Amino acid sequence: MWTCPLCSRPFKQTNQQHYCGGKTVGDFLRGKSDVSLALFDHLLAKLATFGPIQLHATKSMIVLSAVTRFAFVINLGRNFVDMVLPFNEPYYDNLCFRKIGQVPGSNQYNHHLRLMFAEDINEEVLGYLQKAYAIGKNV
Known part of the structure; x- marks a missing residue:
């Protein structure tokens, strides 16, 4: 493990490219609606x-x-949470992703998911979240 000397974040790879500016998770959550905060929680x-x-x-x-x-929360709207799950193959046969796109110049496919209700995190979504988490754990 390598730790960035500027932001103290640990990374698996030495000199991992990342952003170590002054943003915090709290900055993203500040001013968001109760609905989107509840979905995020x-x-x-x-x-x-x-x-x-x-x-x-x-x-x-x-x-x-x-x-x-293993995942990215890209938007907290008034009544939704948008996130992206990156996989090395596209999973087109699903009912949960609203967009799947290959990252140019790579073998990565970003799977875009919008959560509007707690019930949106159903068995199918949990399966993909668990698959993404396992990749992030390097299992």
Whole structure:
């Protein structure tokens, strides 16, 4: 493990590229609606059942990591939470992702998910979250 000397975040790879500016998770949550905050808290509670996670803020998102990054919360709207799960293959046969796109120049496919209700974190979504978490744990 390598720890950034500027922000003290641990990384699996030495000199891992990252953002170590002054943003905090609290900055992203400040001023958000009770609905989106409750959805975010519900998401974190579900993820905690898989194992420990860390949250890190960047300029534009909240990064969720186990050993490595496994998901990104990209938007907390008035009544929703948007997130991205990166996988090395597309999972087109699903009812939960609203967009799947290959990251240019890589073999990564970003799977975009919008949560509007606690019930949106159903068995299908939990399966993909667990798959992403396992990749982040390097299991």
